[in-house]
Amino acid sequence: MSFKLAVLRGFQLSRSLLHWGLKPAARAAAKLRGEPLRGVPVGRAAQPRPFLPARYRYFRVSLGGLAAQLQSRGVRRLLSAASPRNRVVFLAFGLGAGLVEQQLEEDHASTAACREIQALFKKKFQNSFKSFTSGYKLNDYVIGKQIGKGCNAAVYEAAASFAMPQEGGRCPLAEQKDSEPHLPRSVAHFPLAMKMMWNIGAGSSSADILSSMSQELVPACPQALKEENRSNTLHGHFGYVPRKMSAHPNVITVYRAFTAEVPLLPGAQEEYPDVLPPRLNPAGMGNNRTLFLVMKNYPYTLRQYLEVSVPSRKEGTLMVLQLLEGVDHLCQQGIAHRDLKSDNVLVELDSDGCPHLVITDFGCCLAEGDFGLKLPFNSRCVNRGGNACLMAPEVATAVPGPGMIIDYSKSDAWAVGAIAYEIFGQRNPFYSAGPEGLDSRKYQEKQLPLLPSRVPTDTHVVVRLLLRRNPRKRPSARVAANMLHISLWGGQALDSQDWSSMKTMADWLLCQSAVVLLKGCSPSRSTVEMELQRCFLANVNLDDLRAAMGFLIFGRAQHNF
Numbered sequence: 001m002s003f004k005l006a007v008l009r010g011f012q013l014s015r016s017l018l019h020w021g022l023k024p025a026a027r028a029a030a031k032l033r034g035e036p037l038r039g040v041p042v043g044r045a046a047q048p049r050p051f052l053p054a055r056y057r058y059f060r061v062s063l064g065g066l067a068a069q070l071q072s073r074g075v076r077r078l079l080s081a082a083s084p085r086n087r088v089v090f091l092a093f094g095l096g097a098g099l100v101e102q103q104l105e106e107d108h109a110s111t112a113a114c115r116e117i118q119a120l121f122k123k124k125f126q127n128s129f130k131s132f133t134s135g136y137k138l139n140d141y142v143i144g145k146q147i148g149k150g151c152n153a154a155v156y157e158a159a160a161s162f163a164m165p166q167e168g169g170r171c172p173l174a175e176q177k178d179s180e181p182h183l184p185r186s187v188a189h190f191p192l193a194m195k196m197m198w199n200i201g202a203g204s205s206s207a208d209i210l211s212s213m214s215q216e217l218v219p220a221c222p223q224a225l226k227e228e229n230r231s232n233t234l235h236g237h238f239g240y241v242p243r244k245m246s247a248h249p250n251v252i253t254v255y256r257a258f259t260a261e262v263p264l265l266p267g268a269q270e271e272y273p274d275v276l277p278p279r280l281n282p283a284g285m286g287n288n289r290t291l292f293l294v295m296k297n298y299p300y301t302l303r304q305y306l307e308v309s310v311p312s313r314k315e316g317t318l319m320v321l322q323l324l325e326g327v328d329h330l331c332q333q334g335i336a337h338r339d340l341k342s343d344n345v346l347v348e349l350d351s352d353g354c355p356h357l358v359i360t361d362f363g364c365c366l367a368e369g370d371f372g373l374k375l376p377f378n379s380r381c382v383n384r385g386g387n388a389c390l391m392a393p394e395v396a397t398a399v400p401g402p403g404m405i406i407d408y409s410k411s412d413a414w415a416v417g418a419i420a421y422e423i424f425g426q427r428n429p430f431y432s433a434g435p436e437g438l439d440s441r442k443y444q445e446k447q448l449p450l451l452p453s454r455v456p457t458d459t460h461v462v463v464r465l466l467l468r469r470n471p472r473k474r475p476s477a478r479v480a481a482n483m484l485h486i487s488l489w490g491g492q493a494l495d496s497q498d499w500s501s502m503k504t505m506a507d508w509l510l511c512q513s514a515v516v517l518l519k520g521c522s523p524s525r526s527t528v529e530m531e532l533q534r535c536f537l538a539n540v541n542l543d544d545l546r547a548a549m550g551f552l553i554f555g556r557a558q559h560n561f
């Protein structure tokens, strides 16, 4: 090996320490020098880098040990005794190890900055709910016409005397935004939506109904249930207590949930006679009481919205990003929606006319306290979720058996990838019948159709990565969301910079925080963009950012070939 090459190798080896073995190496070095370990969270540090192949992980640890030894006095003594040629090679190693130290310092500073930024933005999302003591009876509401229907429920527009729009158009229960002029008239006059579940076989006592329809209560706010029902659920009176979720701008909030006798609502005899109780239809099979859920009334579902509008490039990306933020929020709370589709996403327009998306209909969700996002799949009777077309490959291909588990931690993110085609004006490839249609159980990634050329490259990259068959090679919703945040707001500042430098990233994050804080101070309304930026900063984490950057660089490189 030539002298120059040896020096270069020494330096390169130390650089790879930086890249792959940074924290273990630095820990070992600090330990050898008897210094206390600072700042680096242990659990996080132990996680493998996204592109470090498993076979190199052992190597990472040994490189770490090597870096530590380079710092030790013994090696320094060895250095002084070595020939000039070897000394230069050792020095090159030393320089690299010095860089490890420097990078570690940057890491400490960036981790601390991330923590502070998170704390600043992690305020609880307020869903503009005002605590009323009423709204737990059907009689509290005026019910208008039917606005939707699924396989399990009919949804009606509703208003409540205690929550009617007041002078100036403000509704105390579900606060109207300044975008009211965009809304169809009925939404302004009926600010609420009432979902009446169809009850076949769930019994007629409140406890039985709440128990068997408990998934619908997952997005319910703490005041949604009346005190006695709340304490029943809290004390596990029902066999199964689903997780409760905190509010999020991209997830529906159920304001009220109560049981009542099934009324004869407009269109009932014509549209769903079979599920009515015999009291209303002698041939009906429904129970006498059922569950009612009160939510905000949204003017469109995503499917309806896309039938009448073509989102711009940026709006399309913001829509995908909102779905990812909503899904990430669910994952963080150990909940998988399992039935994401454009009918289960509601849309309203913000004050700038940008579509604001919320995920709704939790009837198929997985929200069990014991297993989190992993479902034991030991029998065919276990329900693996809703809509089979948009079932992620790992769910659709799972075979039941002893010890089998379905991991849902990235399945909703996969569905977002499929819905992105609809957002960008194409047919969802997993819906189309015929030779062009793809089957999530069998498709190959190269069969995925290209998105229209107007779609930004990074968005294209994210969609393709989300639709990877192997969940281990697929980014999580958080990482995919970060990729879009970086692409939307980091581009200009960071394109020309060295992203591997944590300092560059931390500087950018601090700038973003300042911008969002300043925008938040202005009396103007909250917009989709502002809300998304707040979400990003509230969840900012160094490892997820690094992973997002890694995926972006990798995806961009692939896209250009």
Ligand SMILES: Nc1ncnc2c1ncn2[C@@H]1O[C@H](COP(=O)(O)OP(=O)(O)OP(=O)(O)O)[C@@H](O)[C@H]1O
Pocket (backbone or CB within 6 Å): 147, 148, 149, 150, 151, 152, 153, 154, 155, 193, 195, 295, 296, 297, 298, 299, 300, 301, 343, 344, 346, 360, 361, 363
């Ligand atoms: N909050 C709301 N605001 C406006 N429309 C709504 C609202 N909630 C539901 N809808 C409308 O009602 C339809 C049916 O609602 P939902 O999907 O919750 O019922 P479901 O019977 O549980 O559906 P599925 O067949 O997917 O199980 C939706 O597709 C939508 O058109």
